[in-house]
Amino acid sequence: DAGVIQSPRHEVTEMGQEVTLRCKPISGHDYLFWYRQTMMRGLELLIYFNNNVPIDDSGMPEDRFSAKMPNASFSTLKIQPSEPRDSAVYFCASSSNSPGYEQYFGPGTRLTVT
Amino acid sequence: RKEVEQDPGPFNVPEGATVAFNCTYSNSASQSFFWYRQDCRKEPKLLMSVYSSGNEDGRFTAQLNRASQYISLLIRDSKLSDSATYLCVVNSPAGSTLGRLYFGRGTQLTVWP
Numbered sequence: 419d420a421g422v423i424q425s426p427r428h429e430v431t432e433m434g435q436e437v438t439l440r441c442k443p444i445s446g447h448d449y450l451f452w453y454r455q456t457m458m459r460g461l462e463l464l465i466y467f468n469n470n471v472p473i474d475d476s477g478m479p480e481d482r483f484s485a486k487m488p489n490a491s492f493s494t495l496k497i498q499p500s501e502p503r504d505s506a507v508y509f510c511a512s513s514s515n516s517p518g519y520e521q522y523f524g525p526g527t528r529l530t531v532t
Numbered sequence: 533r534k535e536v537e538q539d540p541g542p543f544n545v546p547e548g549a550t551v552a553f554n555c556t557y558s559n560s561a562s563q564s565f566f567w568y569r570q571d572c573r574k575e576p577k578l579l580m581s582v583y584s585s586g587n588e589d590g591r592f593t594a595q596l597n598r599a600s601q602y603i604s605l606l607i608r609d610s611k612l613s614d615s616a617t618y619l620c621v622v623n624s625p626a627g628s629t630l631g632r633l634y635f636g637r638g639t640q641l642t643v644w645p
Contacts, residue, residue: 449631460637461576461619468631509575518564519623519631523575 443512
């Protein structure tokens with residue numbers, strides 16, 4: 419079975435540019451999560467969806483970040499404009515309520531903003 | 533107070549050693565508990581779920597103490613390949629944040645030959 423798919427795997431961009439990260443969750447999972455990981459702050463939850471509806475976006479750092487889930491098999495995280503402090507690894511994860519909400523992570527997108 | 537607290541380590545042990553990691557969680561209503569493993573520059577991966585009665589998977593044993601809100605992971609006969617960061621994870625109880633997991637900062641383990 420295919421796991422969580424993320425693209426791109428690596429992204430290098432200049433400050434001020436728009437960045438779009440993409441995620442395809444595991445088929446049948448009804449929860450989708452976006453995380454950011456840095457050495458300083460560890461793994462941070464940015465936003466999560468249930469049945470394509472955003473449930474909690476309190477972790478989104480500021481208005482420059484936005485996320486959408488137009489259907490059950492696709493989600494995007496957009497940063498506009500990007501800043502050097504956004505450099506991190508961004509993970510997407512998905513889960514279902516059976517048996518216990520275990521989350522399965524994609525390989526991540528390593529973002530570098532110069 | 534953080535939802536999950538872990539000793540960050542690092543733990544440096546020789547091959548064959550037994551090592552134990554502990555964590556505590558703050559919400560007594562949590563129902564699901566897990567240990568994840570994260571290798572350097574990789575994504576976190578589910579290592580094992582933790583059940584009330586305790587459970588074992590090969591060299592790995594997980595224990596849960598609900599009264600003390602304490603979770604442990606024991607690794608016996610450590611292998612070089614066990615070197616990783618181990619994340620203690622607890623679910624959010626029923627309510628508006630159902631489905632969310634809370635991750636500890638992780639405990640770093642290095643097994644040396």
